[in-house]
Amino acid sequence: MTESQNTIQIPKPKIFSFAECLHFLDRGYDDCLYSIENNKVLKPLGIKNHPALLEVREENDALTIEIVYGKSSPERLRKATTYVTQWFDLNRDLAPFYQILAQHPRLSYMPEQYRGLRLMGIPDLFEALCWCVIGQQINLTFAHRLKRRLVENYGTSITYRSKQHYYFPEPAQLAGLTVGELKELQFSRQKSEYLIGIAGVFADGNISQQKLAKLSETRPMLKRLMEIRGVGEWTANYVLMKTLKRMDCITYGDTGLQSAVSSVLGLNRKPTRKEIEDFFESFAGWESYLVIYLWRTLS
DNA sequence: TTCCAGGCAGTAG
């Protein structure tokens, strides 16, 4: 590898559709943390003090990552590869999941219909938790608007081709905010308190992605997360599937999930917790993916 | 106008 090289290719896994993944990223909401144009994704890479902008695109049998802004090096290309691999969940073999789907009386259409859709992650735990709090109990359009205000006010950015590309703010940047400052951005008092509190425990090192990962199993991770004020069962399950890639998470209470399950079961009402548990029973070890695929039926 | 959205914490029984 030469010093000037600024691209690297990742072989595509067996069951993978870049188009399905892009469909998720670009399903009509205004996300401020990446941008999509001509089937290419632009994303600032989270290496502190060394800003870089990645472009991810599909080329033949590979995903190509190009560092289009900032210095490239073998080390940074390695980090970019790790990041994209987590983001697109490239190291997972979906065949066992598709086998279960194929046997399901109502979901056997999914392996074909949504073939290659991956669990698109949020590799950073702090960002994932904040995003959950922002999204709690409000519609997704408004949630994206709130996130953009937060990011544009308190995050750093790089400018590339006269467009700004933002990093999510660091915990320390949000920990010092006041409720009043966030209320000016139209955050509710409750959301403001939750966000500032979460930023505080991250800034203090009280909790971290590494510490959480050391708990090694889903249940203690859920318990630990739910000790944080503002983090309930929905949020804890959401971040475990999106950030730590736990495969056995069900976002109970999620209105979208309830609506999808209700529709599949033909209930005409909200499913009970037990009905959701029963529905997921044959998907042991793939619950998170089933949630993602059920959400896919809604968009 | 009314209802509710990818919830949570607090309270009452």
Place this chain on the structure above:
DNA sequence: CTACTGCATGGA
């Protein structure tokens, strides 16, 4: 344990 309520705002 379950059931209920207040929170806050904008979309549909």
